[in-house]
Amino acid sequence: MDTTNQATRPAELAKTYDPSAVERGLYDWWDEQGYFAPNDSDLTEGRQPFVIIMPPPNVTGVLHVGHALFVALEDIMARWHRMKGEPTLWLPGADHAGIAGQWVVEKLLAEEGLTRQDLGREKFLERVWGFMDEYRPRIREQMKLLGASCDWSRFAFTMDPGPAKAVRHTFKHLYDKGLIYRGERMITWCPRCRTAISDLEVKYREEQSNLWYLAYPVEGSDERLVVATTRPETMLGDTGVAVHPEDERYGHLVGQHVRLPIVDRLIPIVADEHVDKAFGTGAVKVTPAHDPNDFEIAQRTGLPAINVMNADASINENGGEFEGLSREAARKAVVQRFEELGLLEKVEPHTHSVGHCERCDTVVEPMISEQWFVKMDSLAKPAYEAAQDGRLTFVPERFKGVYDNWLENIHDWTISRQLWWGHRIPIWYCENGHVNATEEETLDACPECGAAVVQDPDVLDTWFSSGLWPFSTLGWPDQTLDLKRFYPGSVMETGYEILFVWVARMVFLGIEMMGEVPFHTVYLHGIVRDIEGAKMSKTKGNVIDPTEVSNEYGADALRYALVTQASPGNDSRLSVQKVEASRNFGNKLWNATRFALRTISDHEIAMDEQCPARPTGELALADRWILSRLDEVTRNSTRLLDSYLFGEAGRQINDFIWSELCDWYIEASKVRLKDPAEAAVVAQVLAYTIERSLRLLHPFMPFITETLWQQLPHGGESIMVAPWPEAVMRDEAAERAFGSLMELVRSIRNVRSDAGVEPARWISADIHAGDLAADFEASRREIGFLARIADDHLRIHAGPAEQNPQAMTAIAGEVVASLPLADMVDLEAERARLAKELEDATQEQQRAEKQLSNESFVSRAPEHVVQVQRERLERAKEQVAVIGQRLAALGDG
């Protein structure tokens, strides 16, 4: 018996749950106790750790509600595994966000009327660092507010020296292996950011435009070859016209030339399979420098490429009279010139999808440019294999197909960016043409010839460093203890929208650099939308700010709302009303505990090590029932958590607490508290049940559960380190008997309500309970209390019903209550009501009979299913008989 905690228990709980009062201060206390770090002695003993590396939020502002979802999900996993006794590491971090980070600071500069070029590289980077240093702590504070139980002592930032070294090490490794190369290719260029971006950073949008039909005069003939284009301005860079090799309309022209209007260039007509005979005129202008398909046609047919654009997409010196014009102005001007020359055949409206920069939404431009690439073939293969042989699994499973498909059709990865903010490419050039990759931060002289060196000015794609995250955060490339203990990790939890851009890259880089898949499970969550289903955005003004909402309703409520409304891999819709409903659940739990504590504090609670001991001895039906139900919800929630069905687990725990513990057990217990011996049992059952329920709920709602747990008799220091409960047994007899009791009480309440009996009025009842009579007799006070039946007017029988014409009938399966309501009974209405009941019961009987008369059902269905039908039939028959008797007793009126 341990009662030491009772003495130190804080003052009585407030009447109403106040989330902000509950949550204040608790987090720091947990942190100070060191609960967030994996238990070192457990690790030393070689216990298998549970490891989640947090997807590092971009340091580009404050957290949104999507971040709150991932914090909630990952915290549930971390807290659950910790309670299961596994040394748990949830490693937090933040991402420098390359192009996005630079963009945010550039926007701030723009407000001062400055550009990054005005500042110069060094000063600009100082500004970015200033921004990062200001916002990283804010993000950390927000995550703490949400209750994230991650290990802050291991917090990592992608630009920290460790991860930076990992980046250089990896780059050099891949470079030396020939997997990183530099080349002139068609890439996607953002004219606003003035950098190459990868195809995954382009977002396509359907836009209304025109198809312009331009006529090119065929040289040495009166013919005109008409081409259809959505981009007339690029004709300045045309180096050919292509037609399909089997297009009889143009067969005679292949090999001839057209004179390109305005620029007056003679360009050949070529044949290429890529051309679609049915589109436009069947003839395509070829602009190898500004269209990926044209680039390929040019490669196949040997056409040259002429770049007509500057880095900002304005027309360059190759554009002749149009030099200096923007893309848009050049388009108008070119079209106008064609019109003047009588070469504009026609203009048709045309809808097509246009690529935009993911960051700044500027229309991107295909350009030929010299960039660094990662060769993907040999890296993708083992990443693909890992998903096939089960070393890597997905939740939900369907994402495996998406992942496979991407890896099967992979293109080389453009990793260089013409940005300033990010990891500088660790390549140094010397004046004698030597190119050196280095793991060191700087290189003084060329290792080959000793000449002076300059570093490549570009930086790496931000996902290059992110791809190393599962091990660069653990000290790699140094062989640290953390790396040994925590690599490979367990679960990668992140949004499905970054499956390719991040998850796949972690997998292949993990396999390449570490020789092992970085995690065995990928859990993917969806997007949190507003209640209309729209994505939240500042411009739409439909953003739900997690900090604001948790200040009002509590982080517990926000977490609970986010998790229970979402299912794996699916988008969800959040409204403040849902958070409010979750807060109300907190209030319910709060008050149930408050009620229980009154009784608990009047009694000595038997303890079993950490927690109130399971009640034994003389238990009432209600006690046995709630214990059995507790075991059931324990079993279910464990199974559901094990299957990553967090929302369903949370809902079931809620259902148990609210509908079973509060609505039935606590209500039924009230009448028992007058008896001191019974009160002691109730106190023990309440202490045990609530304490265990709090533990089940703790991963979902950490703050309120800790607060209430501290009020209850307990052994350990914190619910965070209390063991995860295990189910003990199932008491089927108690579940059946109490279930029947509940049904009866509901039925009596229903009858009372129908008959208009005032809720406060105590009535009489004759209950015919059959083989449950003994159970009901033992629970007569509870029945009387719950259904408002006066104890001295409550008779429970095992035998057949005594017929009283002046009574109404409540039916609950085979249990029947006769309620002599005297003046309240409207015989006509009662006859009608019972006739309806009889009809329902008869139908029920017929359904069961039909099932059982089906020979294939009886012979093929499993025995227990058939047995259920037999019992169902028996019950229905009894009901029909009883209702028939009642109707007979009422007479014909």
Added chain:
RNA sequence: GGGUGAUUAGCUCAGUUGGUUAGAGCGCCACGUUGACAUCGUGGAGGUCACUGGUUCGAGUCCAGUAUCGCCCACCA
């Protein structure tokens, strides 16, 4: 074009391995402060589980197809 998800109560969504009468929250109607909780309780109304066909003794659940909406990938001169 390829892939994939959704379609269940007025709204937002659950429904795990096929098994009795399909659930929750919010909203709605009626009643109500009994020893926690009005952020509450009791009772009630409300569903052809998108449609068609199939498998099965049995389908919201499995299979095929159709429709509508959404997302991803590719293409879009």
